[in-house]
Amino acid sequence: MTTPPAIEQDPPQVFPPTLREVMLRPRWLALLAFSLLVAGVLAWLGQWQLGRAVDTAPPEPGRTEIVQPLADVALPGEYLPEPLVGQRVEAAGRWIADDFLVVSSRFNDGVEGYWVTGQLRLDEVTTPTSIAVALGWTRDAASAERAVEALNAQVADDPDAVVSVTGRLISDEGPGRPAAGADPQEMTRMSPAMLLGRWHDVDGVAVYRPYLASQTAIGPLDAIDSPAPEERSRVNWLNIFYAAEWAIFAGFALYLWYRLARDAWEKEVEDLEDERSEALAAGTPESRD
Known part of the structure; x- marks a missing residue:
């Protein structure tokens, strides 16, 4: 009786998740909520700093x-x-x-x-x-x-x-x-x-x-030279710089969440590809010999 030839099985199909699917998992949604909270606090600090960067009621000249x-x-x-x-x-x-x-x-x-x-x-x-x-x-x-x-x-x-x-x-x-x-x-x-x-x-x-x-000499002394102070600028550039820093920190909080989620997704895809490669290697004739 003739033995029917062995039928080679196809390697297991691997369907890696998309980045969107990973980001929608509960763990990453919770981390996103925390990142949004941190970014909101930092944005509020930036707005508070910016509100003090411009003097809306400067002293009257003179x-x-x-x-x-x-x-x-x-x-x-x-x-x-x-x-x-x-x-x-x-x-x-x-x-x-x-x-x-x-x-x-x-x-x-x-x-x-x-x-x-x-x-x-x-x-x-x-x-x-x-x-x-x-x-x-x-x-x-x-x-x-x-x-x-x-x-x-x-x-x-x-x-x-x-x-x-x-x-x-x-x-x-x-x-x-x-x-x-x-x-x-x-x-x-x-x-x-x-x-x-x-x-x-x-x-x-x-x-x-x-x-x-x-401003007038008292006793046997000369008068002190004391000119009027210079009119100061209405814009405090240091406060504007600080406000920009807070905005950058807020953006970095969201970028950090994205980067962590993407790293986790890339690692998961890489692990699945490694499993598929191992399965393919295990199914070759050399491996069965």
């Missing part, structure tokens, strides 16, 4: 040149907002004896010199309050020291004399560390915080963080 009472512009212990830096204000009070101090590295019309500063105890306030005042400028240290002696003598003669000062309100420059080999007592930055550490009679006294640069 507003800093209108003299205002100090109490209407700033409060003791608070930082000075940027739009108010350089605002001309007026304050009245009395000088505190022995609190006239010299600050070096001060420039007037490009010439380096010294400021003489003092503690002005404000008048007509319920709580004792002081503000640091830059009274004037001098070219050399000896002249600054002579001005300090003259001012101390003047206050000693009439300690209750009330003076009125008009000048620009300027932010604290912050304390600074003296250079190597320099006198540790020398002050090179106008910092009310540093001056406070050397003032007298400050127990229970509120102190302004900004200082007042007098």
